[in-house]
Amino acid sequence: MRSLRWRIALAGGALAALMVLAGGAGLAFYLQHTGEQRLRVLAASQLQALAHGLEFEHGGIELHSLPESGLGWALYKHDGSLLAGSAWPGMAPPGSKLAAPAVTRITTPEGQAGMLASGWFQPDEDDRTGGGEISASLVFSTADIDREQTGLLLSCLAVSVLTASLAALLLAAVLRHMLRPHTDLAEKIAALEPQCRGQRISTATLPAELVPVAERINGLCDRLEQSYQLAATFHAAAAHELRNPLAGLRATIEVAAGPGGDPASALATCHQIVRRMEARVANLLLAARLDAGQVEVRRDEVDVNDLLVQAWEAQATRAADRGLEALWDLQGSGIASADPEAVRMLLANLIDNAISHADRPGAVRLQATTTDSWVTVEITNPSSLDGERAARLVERGRRGASTSSDARHAGLGMGVCCGLAELLKGRFSVSADGRELRAVLTLPEAAEFTYW
Numbered sequence: 376m377r378s379l380r381w382r383i384a385l386a387g388g389a390l391a392a393l394m395v396l397a398g399g400a401g402l403a404f405y406l407q408h409t410g411e412q413r414l415r416v417l418a419a420s421q422l423q424a425l426a427h428g429l430e431f432e433h434g435g436i437e438l439h440s441l442p443e444s445g446l447g448w449a450l451y452k453h454d455g456s457l458l459a460g461s462a463w464p465g466m467a468p469p470g471s472k473l474a475a476p477a478v479t480r481i482t483t484p485e486g487q488a489g490m491l492a493s494g495w496f497q498p499d500e501d502d503r504t505g506g507g508e509i510s511a512s513l514v515f516s517t518a519d520i521d522r523e524q525t526g527l528l529l530s531c532l533a534v535s536v537l538t539a540s541l542a543a544l545l546l547a548a549v550l551r552h553m554l555r556p557h558t559d560l561a562e563k564i565a566a567l568e569p570q571c572r573g574q575r576i577s578t579a580t581l582p583a584e585l586v587p588v589a590e591r592i593n594g595l596c597d598r599l600e601q602s603y604q605l606a607a608t609f610h611a612a613a614a615h616e617l618r619n620p621l622a623g624l625r626a627t628i629e630v631a632a633g634p635g636g637d638p639a640s641a642l643a644t645c646h647q648i649v650r651r652m653e654a655r656v657a658n659l660l661l662a663a664r665l666d667a668g669q670v671e672v673r674r675d676e677v678d679v680n681d682l683l684v685q686a687w688e689a690q691a692t693r694a695a696d697r698g699l700e701a702l703w704d705l706q707g708s709g710i711a712s713a714d715p716e717a718v719r720m721l722l723a724n725l726i727d728n729a730i731s732h733a734d735r736p737g738a739v740r741l742q743a744t745t746t747d748s749w750v751t752v753e754i755t756n757p758s759s760l761d762g763e764r765a766a767r768l769v770e771r772g773r774r775g776a777s778t779s780s781d782a783r784h785a786g787l788g789m790g791v792c793c794g795l796a797e798l799l800k801g802r803f804s805v806s807a808d809g810r811e812l813r814a815v816l817t818l819p820e821a822a823e824f825t826y827w
Contacts, residue, residue, distance in 0.1 A: 392539030399531030418492035426496035672714040680709035686722040698736025707745025711818040729756040758812035765807035
């Protein structure tokens, strides 16, 4: 059974049935106990009425009154011999003389349920001969009372079953009305379409218990739309990043193949373009592996200062073409504990982004310091980006500033740097003040080895 409504209804009905049954059982026990006590009192009073009607006259005994509801009675002498009445098995006089009559349940020879009351009495005497004490035993039927008690028990059981059934049906109807907002919420969720951007579930008419669910769904829709937008931007940026080098390759080859072309120069240009394409494709693959959690890093001692110099030298020609020059400030050993290939790619991306986002000629400051067990690399380039736009550069697929003259850049590097820094247990941040764009990479310093 999958319906939550019917599960709750059945559970409520079962609970109501248990409560009614428990109450009915308690009531039946109370009524049976009180009825049994009343029967015993009735039996004792009937026996006393029988005893009060006994009288010795002229050497014999005379019975003036008999109980109307009795099944049988018997009188015994003090020696146990039958004096009057009819003796049944189990109607023998009590062995001891009790102050009050003894009352017990018995079954008559005919199989009827009855109550036996017996006791010792001193009949009234009209002469002086004296008859002594006698024992009187009286049996009367309890069949009618037992039938009433059985009927009462069956009635309690029937009322319990009926009450439980009605409670389950009523609870199901109430729950159907109360759970209607859940059905409405499910219909609203089903109506959400990926093609319709901006659709959200209104929480104005929802019960308080369902508002957190709707808010979580709206938050999920926000993240999905952001992911779709980021994916679309990423695809467009990746296509743009690969299209420009391919167009440059084709133009270079066509010029070299034409009249007066210089194949050697064209080959060198094509080699540079292919190297840039290779770096862009590596960024694309690394971004995909980062998203899939498939990048594994190893720990080794890395000379960050040396790798920073190598990364700048690899792109010094492009920097010079944009009117950028390097200002160096390397302090400390610069030995970090990290993956060499990951650090090499990090620094290459940082310098590539610094050159790409520089919107005017000037100096690119490259600083590396080693303090407090951390190696910090800070690269600053001239840029008119503000702080808000600079912070968005770490989003995957975000392209550079609109004022950037380097249309080849697709905004992959910053996002890759952020992911790699996290894998290396380091930190990465980007900031800007409208004049300069600053990228800061912090890596853990390699532990010193002590000889002894």
